[in-house]
Amino acid sequence: MRTLISTAFISLDGVVEGPGGEPGYRNSGWTFKNIEFDPAAFEIKGREQQESTAMLLGRNSYQAFSTVWPDMADFADYKVMPKYVVSTTLTESDLVDNWGETTILRSLDDVAALKHTEGGPIIVHGSASLNQSLSDAGLIDRYHLLVFPLLLGAGKRLFSTTDKDTQKLKLVESESYSNGLQKNVFDVIH
Numbered sequence: 267m268r269t270l271i272s273t274a275f276i277s278l279d280g281v282v283e284g285p286g287g288e289p290g291y292r293n294s295g296w297t298f299k300n301i302e303f304d305p306a307a308f309e310i311k312g313r314e315q316q317e318s319t320a321m322l323l324g325r326n327s328y329q330a331f332s333t334v335w336p337d338m339a340d341f342a343d344y345k346v347m348p349k350y351v352v353s354t355t356l357t358e359s360d361l362v363d364n365w366g367e368t369t370i371l372r373s374l375d376d377v378a379a380l381k382h383t384e385g386g387p388i389i390v391h392g393s394a395s396l397n398q399s400l401s402d403a404g405l406i407d408r409y410h411l412l413v414f415p416l417l418l419g420a421g422k423r424l425f426s427t428t429d430k431d432t433q434k435l436k437l438v439e440s441e442s443y444s445n446g447l448q449k450n451v452f453d454v455i456h
Contacts, residue, residue, distance in 0.1 A: 273410040281421035315343035319386035325353035327392030336365040398426035415446035
């Protein structure tokens with residue numbers, strides 16, 4: 267079975283919205299406005315591109331990333347990687363043609379079926395609502411979290427507030443950086 271990895275920039279209070287400057291969120295750009303850059307903290311981002319074999323996105327993140335990432339050298343490995351977008355509203359005509367093979371999945375059942383196909387790890391970027399649904403359904407196998415020492419208050423969160431059974435995690439990698447960031451990699455114990 268393929269491993270589904272959720273990767274996120276996350277504030278200490280769980281907010282993942284607008285880390286890179288996306289419009290519509292008052293604290294947008296919090297990853298670079300408030301923290302001194304330390305390249306060592308972002309090593310995991312390069313590793314994710316090398317180790318992943320497919321990308322899974324929600325509709326909003328697909329529409330935001332597909333207009334920028336295809337032409338960015340920093341994301342060159344993702345350009346050729348198969349992409350899957352979970353959406354009930356997107357059509358084939360909504361997909362960009364310069365970002366490699368993209369398949370629309372209509373449900374979490376489709377995601378579960380994808381996990382049972384041949385291939386390596388699938389990475390989930392952004393996609394706060396999708397991440398919540400995937401987590402609640404027990405479909406995420408690993409979390410790659412870069413935790414920023416910020417309390418943002420309002421904003422979309424990585425984890426839902428659904429009343430559910432406890433999900434146990436095992437810390438498999440961690441590191442703290444001089445700028446206050448923490449890398450935490452957790453495996454979900456199924």
